[in-house]
Amino acid sequence: MAVHTSQSVAKAAGDTVARGRSRGTGNPPPPSRLRRAMSVHWYAWTMVAPVVIVIGVIIGYPLGRGIWLSLTDANERNVARSIGVNELPATYKFVGVDNYVDALTGTQFLGTLGWTLVWTVSCVGITFCLGMGLANILNRRIAGRSAYRMALILPWAIPGFVSVFAWRFLYNEDRGLLNKILGGGGIDGIPWLNDPTWAKFSVIAVNVWLGVPFMMVALLGGLQSIPSEQYEAAEMDGATAWQRFRHITLPGLRPVSTTVILLSTIWTFNMFPVIFLLTRGGPGEATQILVTQAYKFSFEISPRDFAQSSTWGVLILVLLMLFAMVYRRVLRTQGDNW
Amino acid sequence: MTTLTETSARHAARRPRRRGDRSPAASVALHVTLIVASVIAVFPVLWVLLTSLKPAKFATTTDFFKETTFENYTNLIKDTEFLSWFGNSVVVAGLSTVIGVFVSATTGYAVSRFRFPGKRGLMWTLLITQMFPVAVLIVPIYNIMAGIGLLNQPAGLVITYLTISVPFCAWMMKGFFDTIPHEIDESGQVDGLTPFGTFWRLILPLAKPGLAVTAFYSFITAWGEVAYASAFMVGDENLTLAGGLQKFVNQYGAQWGPMTAASVLIAIPAALVFLFAQKHLVTGMSAGAVKG
Numbered sequence: 239m240a241v242h243t244s245q246s247v248a249k250a251a252g253d254t255v256a257r258g259r260s261r262g263t264g265n266p267p268p269p270s271r272l273r274r275a276m277s278v279h280w281y282a283w284t285m286v287a288p289v290v291i292v293i294g295v296i297i298g299y300p301l302g303r304g305i306w307l308s309l310t311d312a313n314e315r316n317v318a319r320s321i322g323v324n325e326l327p328a329t330y331k332f333v334g335v336d337n338y339v340d341a342l343t344g345t346q347f348l349g350t351l352g353w354t355l356v357w358t359v360s361c362v363g364i365t366f367c368l369g370m371g372l373a374n375i376l377n378r379r380i381a382g383r384s385a386y387r388m389a390l391i392l393p394w395a396i397p398g399f400v401s402v403f404a405w406r407f408l409y410n411e412d413r414g415l416l417n418k419i420l421g422g423g424g425i426d427g428i429p430w431l432n433d434p435t436w437a438k439f440s441v442i443a444v445n446v447w448l449g450v451p452f453m454m455v456a457l458l459g460g461l462q463s464i465p466s467e468q469y470e471a472a473e474m475d476g477a478t479a480w481q482r483f484r485h486i487t488l489p490g491l492r493p494v495s496t497t498v499i500l501l502s503t504i505w506t507f508n509m510f511p512v513i514f515l516l517t518r519g520g521p522g523e524a525t526q527i528l529v530t531q532a533y534k535f536s537f538e539i540s541p542r543d544f545a546q547s548s549t550w551g552v553l554i555l556v557l558l559m560l561f562a563m564v565y566r567r568v569l570r571t572q573g574d575n576w
Numbered sequence: 577m578t579t580l581t582e583t584s585a586r587h588a589a590r591r592p593r594r595r596g597d598r599s600p601a602a603s604v605a606l607h608v609t610l611i612v613a614s615v616i617a618v619f620p621v622l623w624v625l626l627t628s629l630k631p632a633k634f635a636t637t638t639d640f641f642k643e644t645t646f647e648n649y650t651n652l653i654k655d656t657e658f659l660s661w662f663g664n665s666v667v668v669a670g671l672s673t674v675i676g677v678f679v680s681a682t683t684g685y686a687v688s689r690f691r692f693p694g695k696r697g698l699m700w701t702l703l704i705t706q707m708f709p710v711a712v713l714i715v716p717i718y719n720i721m722a723g724i725g726l727l728n729q730p731a732g733l734v735i736t737y738l739t740i741s742v743p744f745c746a747w748m749m750k751g752f753f754d755t756i757p758h759e760i761d762e763s764g765q766v767d768g769l770t771p772f773g774t775f776w777r778l779i780l781p782l783a784k785p786g787l788a789v790t791a792f793y794s795f796i797t798a799w800g801e802v803a804y805a806s807a808f809m810v811g812d813e814n815l816t817l818a819g820g821l822q823k824f825v826n827q828y829g830a831q832w833g834p835m836t837a838a839s840v841l842i843a844i845p846a847a848l849v850f851l852f853a854q855k856h857l858v859t860g861m862s863a864g865a866v867k868g
Contacts, residue, residue, distance in 0.1 A: 275693060281771045282692035289683040290698065292742050296735060297705055300716035307715060317719060372613060375606055382610075388851060389614035395850035396621055396843045397800040399818045403839060404624045406825060407832060415623060447616070455854070508709040511802040515822070529803075532711035536718070537807045544715050551711035558707045 308337055308548035314541040330545070337549040346531075347550065351557075353438075354507065354527040361445045361506045362499060368446065369453025374487075376454070377461045394451035402515040405444045406431070409516075434524035437517050441525050445512050449505075453498060460494030461487070500565055504558055528554050621843070624836045632833030648837035658838055660813045661820035664730055668816055669798035671734045676741030677749075677791045684749025685775045689761060705743040710803040713739060718807060728814050736804050741794040748793065752786025753779065789856045796846060817842050 276283075312330040319326050341347040376387055393401060408415050409430035417427035430440045464486065472482045510529050513519060519526030519534060526534070528550060536547035598606075629644045630637070632651075652658050687695055717736055718727070726732030756779055764774035780787075802818045809815050815823070821842070824835035850857075 279690070279692040282686045282690035283694075285682040285686035285690075285772070285775075286694075286698060288679045289702075289742055289746050292679055292738060293701060293705065296717075297708075297713070297739050297743075300713050300720060300739075301708075303716035303720070304712055307719075318723065368613075372610075375610060378606070380603075380606055380610075386610045386614055390610075390617050391851065391854060392617050392621060392847065395847040395854070397796065397817075397846055399800055399802050399821060400624075400839045400843045401620065403821055403825060403835060404620045407624065407627070407830075407836070408620055410830070413832075447620075451617070504707045508707075508711075510710055511800070511818075514802060514806070529709050529711050532709075533714065533803060533807070536715045544719070547711065547715050551709060551713075551715065554709045555707075555712050558709070559704065562704075562707065 304548045305552055307544055308552050309334060310545050311336075312544040312548075314544070317544065333545075337545055338553070341546075341549050341553060347528075347553070350523070350526055350528055350531050353525070357438075357442065357445075357525075357527055358503060358506045360442055361449065361509075362502050364442070364446050365449040365453050365502060366495070366499065368450050369457050370491075372450070372454045373457035373461055376458055390454060391451045393447055394455075398448060398511050399515055401448060402444060402512055405440075405447075406516055409440055431517050432521055434521055437521060437525050441512055441516055444516060445506065445509060448512065449502060453502065456494055456498045457491060460491045464490035496565075496569055500562065503561065507558060508554070624839050624843075627832060628836035628840045630833075632831075648833040649841070652834045652837045652841075656820075656823075656834060657812050657815070658820065658834075658841070661815050661817050662841075664809075664814065665799060665816040665818075668730050668733045668737065669795050671730075672737035672741050672798050673791050673795040675734070676738055676745045676794050677787060679738075680742050680746035681749060681780070681787065682772075682775065683746045685753050685779060687746070688750045688753035689758070690771075702743045702747050705739075706747065708739075714803060714807060717804075721808065728809055728811065730814075733804060733808055733816070736808065737798045737801065740797060740801070744797070745790050745794055748790045749783070749786060752783050752790070755786075756782050785856060789853065792849070792853055793857060796850070799846065 309332060310330045311333050312328075316328065316330040318328040372390060376383060376390075380386075396404075411417060411427060411429050411432060414430070416430065420427060429436055431437050468486050468490070469482060472486055477485070507527075508529050509527070510533065513525055513527055513530045514533070517525045519530050523531070532547045532550035532554065535543045535550065628648050629646070630639075631643055631645050631647060634643065683698075686692070687699060717739070721727045721732045721736070726735070760778055760782070761774050764778045765771075769777065800818065801816075805816045805818045806822065809819055812823075817838075821835065821838055824831045824838065
């Protein structure tokens with residue numbers, strides 16, 4: 239803000255739009271305007287150039303190719319490849335939106351989407367409630383608070399894939415600790431990862447275990463930023479605990495909770511490692527979420543179906559962007575300037 | 577949900593008393609809740625640690641201590657490619673972090689301080705890129721890497737991880753630069769520094785803690801990445817840790833001894849650094865996220 243803003247921002251932003259469009263239509267802008275913008279903004283543009291280049295080359299280009307692949311029938315057998323010294327050219331062809339029609343009218347995509355939604359909503363919901371409860375407790379004066387905090391944060395500190403293997407160890411049907419404990423109590427072992435319903439329960443449990451620390455810490459930060467005078471005033475007015483929670487804590491946490499819910503929804507929707515390492519989507523396809531299924535199409539089945547995988551990838555991205563837009567709009571209509 | 581209601585119940589028990597006082601029953605309930613939660617949080621990790629110290633034949637027994645030994649660790653290092661996996665992970669995660677931070681530092685500063693045409697678009701791109709599912713880019717990047725012969729090479733994975741670390745680093749660094757007062761930039765201007773000079777000589781040194789946190793965060797993100805690493809790296813010695821650990825536990829059986837030992841060697845250093853840095857991490861995350 240301090241530097242090089244010779245014009246009002248609205249004007250400057252308007253400039254880009256005009257330039258972007260006119261370039262497309264082959265109608266170059268008056269050179270003076272470009273030169274003027276250049277002379278004012280070249281510093282900023284030079285400083286962002288590295289990231290723009292990196293994003294364009296290693297994200298933009300693959301993204302474009304991914305969208306293109308989703309419009310073709312590309313698979314392992316017809317993409318360009320080299321066998322020994324022979325270079326085989328690509329022979330896949332453009333099929334239009336066939337892949338999208340197939341995905342959206344078939345049962346597999348919609349079925350997987352259904353479970354992905356259940357998975358996301360239950361993981362985020364449970365994680366949020368547990369995180370909120372623990373944050374509220376840790377926000378009080380209580381003996382050993384920092385020790386508890388440290389212990390509760392631990393799952394976040396362990397690399398995710400290590401934790402998932404630790405849980406696989408605990409869940410093991412014949413030798414896992416959980417079933418041994420149940421056995422000690424005379425209860426039959428549970429097929430944690432081999433029965434569709436239990437497997438769903440198990441993957442959600444692990445993801446909640448992984449996610450609570452982040453949620454708790456973020457909400458704790460939010461709680462600490464609520465001025466204690468508000469609680470004192472409410473107490474003076476005779477508000478009950480529930481009323482204080484409902485009318486002070488929840489609104490006070492709003493900025494933090496909207497953000498963490500958005501973030502953890504997106505993360506959970508795309509949570510590859512938990513499903514992939516714990517069950518590989520099994521038994522059958524019971525725990526397969528969209529991301530792991532898209533991965534399976536291109537890396538686990540033969541012939542690898544690149545087109546199908548790309549189609550699912552693009553659909554996931556569209557769904558997430560729609561979600562983020564709707565979420566923002568809902569917040570805005572509720573008066574959140576976010 | 578239960579904790580939630582219990583919490584508010586406890587509010588009720590506490591508030592009529594003096595601030596900070598609560599009934600003994602409420603205190604007990606609080607501690608019990610926290611102890612149960614802590615045990616659930618710590619136990620799986622602890623159990624892996626204890627198992628790694630047992631001889632392999634007792635790996636699945638329920639005894640906490642049984643003939644404590646380091647044989648799992650020595651076997652892991654002698655008989656498996658663990659050290660090469662570890663090295664690969666260090667190289668890949670380290671390089672993608674360093675390059676990511678290096679490339680995105682100036683951008684974080686520019687979007688924090690300047691208004692320029694295209695800024696809004698760039699901010700949006702940075703934000704949206706972070707919600708890219710791995711499924712969107714993995715196939716095209718795989719095909720491109722196959723085309724230019726970078727499959728199964730650490731360099732290919734480094735380039736791929738830049739797709740994660742660059743938008744993330746730029747976004748988080750913007751948050752850190754936002755917390756540095758603008759007066760410092762102004763004083764630099766008054767002293768005749770160029771905008772880049774201001775950034776380089778004044779702001780960057782002040783932002784060092786932020787850079788460290790960003791770097792650390794993108795390092796652990798790359799360290800724990802599974803999908804790209806599993807798809808792009810094959811062959812025993814090219815794997816990263818995420819791929820290597822899968823070798824011990826597959827559909828044909830499980831070698832819990834080396835698996836638990838490897839888990840400990842991967843997790844303990846990461847956990848120590850994390851717990852040390854977590855206060856800053858949280859600030860950084862919320863600075864980047866909340867100001868979105």
